[in-house]
């Protein structure tokens with residue numbers, strides 16, 4: 001029995017979500033009385049191994065293979081399957097990132113494991129994982145119990161806290177065979193000018209239809225810049241073509257749980273609220289005092305965004321820069 | 322090209338969710354159900370491919386009798402035929418659902434199986450990739466661009482901060498993300514024709530689930546906080562009360 005945590009990396013760096021998953025894995029392993037193995041897959045990724053012990057990995061398995069240089073659903077699932085059996089892993093944790101959300105289900109189907117996707121709470125009962133996860137875009141929460149021997153969960157970014165907890169982190173290399181890959185990543189293109197992804201950002205500043213035209217989003221961008229935040233948008237704005245759909249927050253966009261969410265000129269329709277209500281703190285700026293967004297906001301300013309937001313940006317510059 | 326599209330009948334996104342009296346599901350009494358928004362995108366993509374390259378589009382759903390209305394919506398958009406995997410009270414998890422869908426799909430000939438990237442009820446984003454594995458074909462999820470050329474395809478898949486360009490061989494499984502296309506609305510003629518298109522009903526067996534939802538609860542209620550007078554009060558609150566900046 002062991003807890004296996006997939007370490008995710010991009011551009012030669014481990015992702016912050018990996019430390020979150022490792023910390024959660026450590027706590028699950030302690031409750032089960034077993035050890036945590038971190039698994040690094042890629043091509044020449046050995047140098048990343050040492051950091052994983054700091055966040056609670058007893059063992060770090062490194063699987064290098066030239067076919068794993070880029071992520072592939074089939075290759076990763078195949079490689080992990082062999083590690084799961086060699087390590088007798090019973091719990092597998094991933095991050096609910098683009099990679100983790102794609103991979104976890106394929107892996108589960110391969111090894112006959114149950115899946116709890118996009119989990120926000122983890123526990124152990126009767127020697128098995130128990131997970132809570134938002135459904136209906138966060139309008140309710142399900143508790144998931146497993147009846148499979150191997151239990152897999154993908155953890156929502158930004159929800160679990162990463163905590164240093166140094167363990168042995170003994171590095172071992174493992175042979176991985178990615179098998180026959182029929183879908184290959186040929187290229188990765190970065191979105192123009194985008195600094196941070198919504199679902200992983202600690203602060204999100206979103207704008208809505210009240211901004212009246214695409215150009216006016218500069219006040220949202222300037223505020224985001226000062227706060228080191230990602231930019232989000234309501235669907236009205238995305239449908240109008242002012243912002244790309246990758247920035248849409250809500251039931252048919254991204255569900256975000258940042259520490260701070262600032263909604264500017266967004267009314268707070270049920271589908272929008274569904275995607276951001278689990279944020280730790282919500283600030284709403286809207287000229288209509290009756291806008292539903294104020295019902296979920298910790299702090300609200302009733303006023304004209306074109307006056308309030310630039311002032312806020314200037315004042316924050318004094319405090320933060 | 323033979324295209325199969327899996328569609329789910331889900332609560333309208335405007336629904337308010339209440340927990341049922343057993344505490345392990347939702348109370349569906351006041352809820353109206355629709356074709357899952359992402360599945361509309363999948364159906365649209367199938368129709369566009371058929372219009373460009375010829376072929377046939379079959380839509381499949383697993384659910385109770387009321388889910389046939391989502392099949393009819395897809396038929397009204399232009400799909401050719403439908404399969405209803407009937408289960409009056411399906412409680413299967415993603416694994417069981419994917420297994421049942423894959424078993425049925427496997428009986429048909431297909432070049433492409435399209436899905437929505439996520440069902441807006443369980444939000445798992447899991448069934449497509451599982452079906453890919455069960456069928457032993459490649460899968461590309463969260464796709465915002467798709468080209469099919471003979472027995473090869475190229476998809477753009479949305480990832481953090483950009484896109485992956487994925488090349489794959491057919492047959493394959495694709496899950497559709499918003500941005501792939503703009504789904505059409507069924508017109509009157511489509512709706513009339515849909516009534517005469519074939520819906521083949523197949524009873525499904527027992528769900529082979531690996532997990533169960535043992536309990537449902539409402540998220541912690543958020544209450545309205547305070548309205549602050551101006552920007553300086555807001556900054557003071559964020560700094561000293563919330564301690565987030």
Ligand SMILES: Cc1cc2nc3c(=O)[nH]c(=O)nc-3n(C[C@H](O)[C@H](O)[C@H](O)COP(=O)(O)OP(=O)(O)OC[C@H]3O[C@@H](n4cnc5c(N)ncnc54)[C@H](O)[C@@H]3O)c2cc1C
Pocket residue numbers: 207208209210211233234235236237248249250251252253254264265266267268269270271272275285286287288291303304305306334358
């Ligand atoms: C199937 C479906 C799925 C959907 N999914 C989503 C989703 O994922 N995400 C989403 O966001 N929506 C979604 N919606 C749409 C949702 O119902 C709303 O239409 C949308 O969220 C409204 O966007 P908005 O708040 O920007 O615009 P509006 O509702 O038009 O609100 C604009 C707000 O700006 C305020 N305002 C105007 N001028 C100013 C000013 N100068 N200063 C300050 N405030 C000002 C107004 O008071 C108003 O409150 C979905 C709808 C459907 C049917």
Ligand SMILES: Nc1ncnc2c1ncn2[C@@H]1O[C@H](COP(=O)(O)O)[C@@H](O)[C@H]1O
Pocket residue numbers: 327328329357359360363381382383384415418422435436437438439440441443444445446447448449
């Ligand atoms: N019961 C079902 N019947 C048909 N298709 C389904 C069903 N459940 C899920 N799907 C498909 O799988 C996609 C992802 O669903 P999920 O993994 O539940 O988020 C959906 O958008 C549908 O295309």
